[in-house]
Amino acid sequence: MDSPATPISPTPRPEGEREELLRIWSTPKGWRVVSAVNNTVIGLIYIGAAFLFFILAGILALVMRAQLAQGGNDLVSQELYNQLFTVHGTTMMFLFAVPAMEALGVMLLPQMLAARDLPFPRLSAFAIWAYIIGGLVFFSTIFYDLAPAGGWFMYPPLTLTEFMPGDNADFWLLGIGFIEISAIAGAVEIVVGVLKTRPPGMTLAKMPIFAWTMLIFAGMIIFAFPAVIFATILLEVERAFGWPFFTAELGGDALLWQHLFWFFGHPEVYIIFLPAAGLVSMMIPTMARTPLVGYRLIVVALIATGFFSFGLWVHHMFTTGIPGLSLGFFSAASMAVAIPSGIQVFSWIATMAAGRRRIRFTTPTLFILGFLFIFTLGGLTGVMVAMVPFDFQVHDTYFVVAHFHYVLVGGMVFPLFATFYYWAPMVSRKLLSERLGKWAFWLMFIGFNVAFFPMHITGLAGMPRRVWTYPENLGWDLLNTISTVGAFTIAAGVLVFIIDLVLNFRPSNQGAGNPWDAGTLEWLPSDVYSTRSIPHVTTRDPLWEQPNLAEEVEAGAHYLPGAPTGFRETIVTSPIEAEPQYVLQMPGNGWSQVFAAVFTAGFFLLLTIKAVVPAVISGVLAVAFCMIWVWPLDPGPGKGKVEIGAGIKLPTYFSGPQSHGWWAMVVLMLVAASLYLAYVFSYLYLWTVSPDVWAPTNAPGPPDLIYPLGTGALLLFGAGAIWLAGRLLPEPGERSLASIILLIAAGLGLVGAVALDAWGHWQTGLVPTDSAYAAMVYTATGLTGQVAAAVLLMVLFTAARLVVGRTDRERRNSFDHTALLAYYCAAQGLFGLLLIHGFPRVMG
């Protein structure tokens, strides 16, 4: 560890600094709070919404347990039961678990990094409102018989229109697909936030473990979620337009869905678990009153778990007829991933043992110990189901239900409740009650084990999952009755927690100080603007190892005096060594992101009920509000440099590869590339598994070479034109007609390229509804087309800024981001040409 820091030589604090900060960072009152963007406000709303979905999905679970308490029960109908388990699983996974972790990231990260906020506060707010609106509409379908009934993984062919007519499945496909987009928006925010808004001195080696876990969490979302988004696009297109991706007789394959779904679905388990593990790694040292043992090994374990989790998806498909050798591969990988998880467990135990004083048995500690017990049991049964012969025996039985509840509830819900008790004083002027907390813990811990441990036995006794009832003479009744008693005991524990919240949770910008005597920055004295000055960090546990840091920060003895630009701002630092780079001006409260979220949700939900015209209007309005939102976000270098303390002067504007906006675009392009990679996999997969109908013997061949060559030329023209437009950007205060024309030509060139490619295929007589091959060909065009359409919108936006003089050679972030996406579009289009036109020719 470095030696403790001395205070930064303080820049004189401006007169009335605190009042100015309070004014700039003020939260709107009453119903206008919806327009707030500050992380401590929207983070709380986000967590509250996620918790609400936890309660709602939990109530559905209680109804299911009541139904299963006795054999032959008819409390609910079979159809309603199918909807119940589908909405329960979907809500828990998509509307509770991932959003809860993202919400904690939004709320805790800026405090842990002593940033005034994450770099894109309106993006966070957009993601949150989109999620809340979409989630509530999705959940409400259970009340009017419109809920999906295909299980949380919605396997075709069951979910094809032929077997599941009506809009129920569409609510899942469009609703969940839309909410995943919201999750991706949050992931962009977190990646850029962790890498670019750390306090000076907080190098990669000194980052809090939770920041590491959120970075890995967001990275996993970027690579995993596109697979399921792509799958939902394919299934919705098949249901709506009859493109046969999953219909076997036309060259499709239902297992394609399983591959795509589980390529997302397995990492999803770790997407949920890793941040929870990060939270545990933050709480245990405080409770044990000693630094974390094996920090480096824990980071290794987190990265390894995240990375290796992408190589396990086939273990959900062991019984689908996959060659034995592949089963061997994935069985080995599934067992190997237990190693990094084990590293973490041993590090936590070692930390508890390392403290010179006895560990404090507070409510958070109890929930952590409960987590260790339950999660370890879930991990052990995970190794059991990783063995192929055992998995064959218990596949689709209650053993698997027990296993994944031990992993998910143990691995995420218990740490989450520990988090509620531990971090509540950061945002509440009162601590939650230790007495009620212990009641909540014991009820939940005992209830959980009573509910789920017997399911191992029920499963081994042969009870299949997803059955709405069962005959009374199979010996399952008593075990099911016990499970039901356990489920209601858990509910009692959650109820005690809610009572505790009502009695003791009192939101406050100042919090309740540092009641646990923790060592990390979120416990610095703070207000609505976060900390008065941004600290210089030299250790992993700054409040323990840098004496007087809290007093210095509160006295304004560290970085960023006042609000030198007159707006909300924070310091952007370099991603490896956290050296100050520039002062980021951030937008304040506003309505545009709220309306953008409302109309984006409207677009997807209206489309679900086939109200096409209102959906289109809603989509146009969503785009319009996005434009209004981003119009003022490229302020330019007009404010010059400002002093942030210690004699350091930083610019207030940055463009190019070091800027936060550039990073966000790169992350977005990674998402787009992941989506396209899922497409390439699907194309080659269908070719591999359906040799007799890929392509069908009477299918038209690829178009004449003139079409791909023309398409390629247009793509290159688009990329070239935007490059040239960048060279011709005007000096500040001037206009450049050539630049504007080239920009628009670039956008039109890219859109034209996509249109020409589609026209070429259409000319040959290839119809997307005829075969999976044809559908895949047009899907490539569609995927590049949606990027080209986005480029066209951005091009028009940037051209408008050029016209009014808001973009030029120095004030150029809007242009740079548009150019980045245009280059990506051209590259993806060219790759698609090689695949779609080259592969059939090479393979004959």
Add this chain to the structure above:
Amino acid sequence: MTKSSSIVGTLIYIHFGPIVWALHLGFSYALHAAICEAGERLPLSPTALPWLLGAGTAAAGLAVIVGLLFPDLVGTPLHAARVGQTGAFVTSLMRFLALLSLFGVGYFGLSMLMVPICLPLR
């Protein structure tokens, strides 16, 4: 850290072992699936599969071992952060992850010694 350290290079450097592991998994699974499912349309027969998979496993294992023993060979061309306290931290992450990946590649590769090629378990 030198001024030219790149965060992208540093991230790739840290992930060197897992990237090799992923390439090995992708190569092995894709090749195996393609030859077993669509062998008649490819110029390769299933009898070549053990040799190809064995060669892939050996190459992946060797690459990871080289990275473990000579991190400079990986880090220098990537402009990864490799000096000072942060550099030491980054290199230790890379080595630990490479070690885990080596285990993963070996464990994965062992399957082909134990399970008949192309046997569908339906």
